[in-house]
Amino acid sequence: MDECFGNSFIKNGELVPSSAFDSSIVYEGDSVYEVLRIVDGNPVFFSDHIARLAGSVNYQSRNMLASEEEIRRDLKILASADKAKEVNLKIVFNYNSDKVTYLAYYIKPQYPTAEQYAKGVKGILFNAERKDPASKVINHKLRSEIYQKLITESAYEALLVDHKKRITEGSRSNIFFLRNNTVFTAPEGLILNGITRKYILEICRETSVDVVQECVQADEIGQYESVFMSGTSPVVLPFNMIDNISFNVKLPVIEELRKSFKARADESVRHFLSSD
Numbered sequence: 001m002d003e004c005f006g007n008s009f010i011k012n013g014e015l016v017p018s019s020a021f022d023s024s025i026v027y028e029g030d031s032v033y034e035v036l037r038i039v040d041g042n043p044v045f046f047s048d049h050i051a052r053l054a055g056s057v058n059y060q061s062r063n064m065l066a067s068e069e070e071i072r073r074d075l076k077i078l079a080s081a082d083k084a085k086e087v088n089l090k091i092v093f094n095y096n097s098d099k100v101t102y103l104a105y106y107i108k109p110q111y112p113t114a115e116q117y118a119k120g121v122k123g124i125l126f127n128a129e130r131k132d133p134a135s136k137v138i139n140h141k142l143r144s145e146i147y148q149k150l151i152t153e154s155a156y157e158a159l160l161v162d163h164k165k166r167i168t169e170g171s172r173s174n175i176f177f178l179r180n181n182t183v184f185t186a187p188e189g190l191i192l193n194g195i196t197r198k199y200i201l202e203i204c205r206e207t208s209v210d211v212v213q214e215c216v217q218a219d220e221i222g223q224y225e226s227v228f229m230s231g232t233s234p235v236v237l238p239f240n241m242i243d244n245i246s247f248n249v250k251l252p253v254i255e256e257l258r259k260s261f262k263a264r265a266d267e268s269v270r271h272f273l274s275s276d
Helices: 046-059 068-081 114-119 140-153 195-206 218-223 252-274
Strands: 008-011 014-017 030-039 086-096 099-107 121-127 157-161 166-170 174-179 182-185 210-213 226-231 235-242
Touching (some): 014 068, 030 046, 046 068, 046 086, 046 252, 068 086, 068 099, 114 235, 121 140, 166 218, 182 195, 195 210, 195 226, 235 252
Parallel strands (some): 121 157, 121 235
Antiparallel strands (some): 008 014, 008 099, 157 166, 174 182, 174 226
């Protein structure tokens, strides 16, 4: 599958036809990246994503390859040239020896279906730890291993289990366990703190849903009523099963969190548009 989805992409601030896209740029050397959701051509939680991108770059002791204003300009140019309604967009800063490359391009969306939101999806446990969980850096080898396992198990997402048998996060999501109207999720120091996760926790605080930031042990997941993931593409998506353990997908709090999050996402788009 081609990495670049659409007719055009941005390379070092210039609009380029997608036929010229070279995927090797993304995977050679070191790449720091962000994935944003685009709705009606506009990014959701733009400033949050750029702040996290800057944090990842700083954590890796690198330099930003484009400023927030330059990226804002380039996304508008890309949206004008390639009118994608709802899609994901990837921003990559690639550092390869003395050569650096800044890319912004659409990637093929893989959003859950209405049936998956209603009935939940299958998850698997996968023994793995991120080297630098605080920064969003492409790890092609780990990604490939997880992808193959998901295909083999006909699963949607892998929950990562560390050397202490703790569930930290998903391979491309954050993970939440529910019991007695209390949400359990890993502490920030052990995970990549997702933008969606940030707002889910904020909504929980405002709606009197208790939150405990601690890891769930892999052998204790059966003690919880429900489990859901959060992320740019899945938003708030429940698991109906993890390995061979089933979970309730009908807890009202899950749907309430999804609706509240959508309202905030819509507001973030309005803010992006008003900042012109």
